[in-house]
Amino acid sequence: MRTVYVNGEYLPETEAKVSIFDRGFLMADGVYEVTSVLGGKLIDFEGHRVRLERSLNELGMQKPPAFDDLLDIHRELVRANGIDEGMIYLQITRGSAGDRDFAFPDEETTKPTLVLFTQNKPGLANSPAAKTGIKVISIEDIRWGRRDIKTVQLLYPSMGKMMAKKAGCDDAWMVEDGAVTEGTSNNAYIVKGNRIITRQLSHDILHGITRAAVLRFAREAQMEVEERAFTIAEAQEADEAFITSASAFVMPVVEIDGTKIGTGTPGNVATRLREIYLDESMKAAV
Numbered sequence: 001m002r003t004v005y006v007n008g009e010y011l012p013e014t015e016a017k018v019s020i021f022d023r024g025f026l027m028a029d030g031v032y033e034v035t036s037v038l039g040g041k042l043i044d045f046e047g048h049r050v051r052l053e054r055s056l057n058e059l060g061m062q063k064p065p066a067f068d069d070l071l072d073i074h075r076e077l078v079r080a081n082g083i084d085e086g087m088i089y090l091q092i093t094r095g096s097a098g099d100r101d102f103a104f105p106d107e108e109t110t111k112p113t114l115v116l117f118t119q120n121k122p123g124l125a126n127s128p129a130a131k132t133g134i135k136v137i138s139i140e141d142i143r144w145g146r147r148d149i150k151t152v153q154l155l156y157p158s159m160g161k162m163m164a165k166k167a168g169c170d171d172a173w174m175v176e177d178g179a180v181t182e183g184t185s186n187n188a189y190i191v192k193g194n195r196i197i198t199r200q201l202s203h204d205i206l207h208g209i210t211r212a213a214v215l216r217f218a219r220e221a222q223m224e225v226e227e228r229a230f231t232i233a234e235a236q237e238a239d240e241a242f243i244t245s246a247s248a249f250v251m252p253v254v255e256i257d258g259t260k261i262g263t264g265t266p267g268n269v270a271t272r273l274r275e276i277y278l279d280e281s282m283k284a285a286v
């Protein structure tokens with residue numbers, strides 16, 4: 001049984017409880033982070049911590065009292081659960097005011113809820129999907145206008161994942177005004193020649209922590225990076241496509257809406273970037 005963390009306490013998962021009035025549950029009034037663990041160490045912890053603080057600020061949500069102890073809490077959960085490869089899920093909500101009300105509760109009396117738990121995924125770095133690549137479909141992006149804030153409003157991304165599964169695919173790329181925004185839970189890229197193309201940062205996409213690292217490694221390896229929007233048609237004619245996220249790292253995409261990308265197998269750029277990303281981030285893991 002997992003040991004999880006709730007508001008200052010480490011507990012067996014069956015004993016961890018959150019109120020039915022919690023605003024995360026009633027209003028999706030919460031933010032989250034997913035940090036991967038490789039070799040028992042945290043990948044890009046500082047990037048996730050900084051983005052979490054930004055999400056809280058953008059929503060006017062106060063930090064939980066344990067905010068400054070987050071690194072220790074992550075490490076303790078890794079230790080207590082013997083995680084070698086996997087993820088740590090963290091969620092902060094605006095807490096429970098003991099009733100349902102659209103107005104935010106008084107910060108003096110209602111403290112945020114902080115929950116963390118581990119997900120054990122042996123073999124995460126050596127995923128078989130990285131060797132074959134994944135297939136995606138495109139769907140309309142009908143999410144709200146602040147996708148740069150990592151909120152727990154994940155109903156539409158979940159529906160997108162189910163639409164993909166129903167179509168015999170692995171994931172969905174979302175399209176707005178004719179251009180790809182991002183994947184259901186990852187950032188989207190295409191490769192043309194030696195040039196990596198991915199949508200520019202704005203309120204339209206999540207500012208991926210893996211994205212920032214991968215673009216830095218790509219530039220260091222003298223690859224060209226162009227941050228701009230692209231269409232599904234352009235992606236279907238690209239040499240390669242891939243996604244990035246804390247749980248998928250760099251994952252090749254070999255088919256979009258039934259059209260094979262390049263040779264229909266993982267491309268050289270995606271494969272190389274995955275290797276560099278795993279090597280470099282494991283070296284820097286804490």
Ligand code: PDD
Nearest residue numbers: 034184185186187206208209210245246
């Ligand atoms: N998802 N875009 C969206 C919509 C995401 O949900 C995620 C992450 C990303 C990639 O961000 P990062 O590289 O910081 O993980 C992009 C996490 C992994 C999830 O929901 O499980």
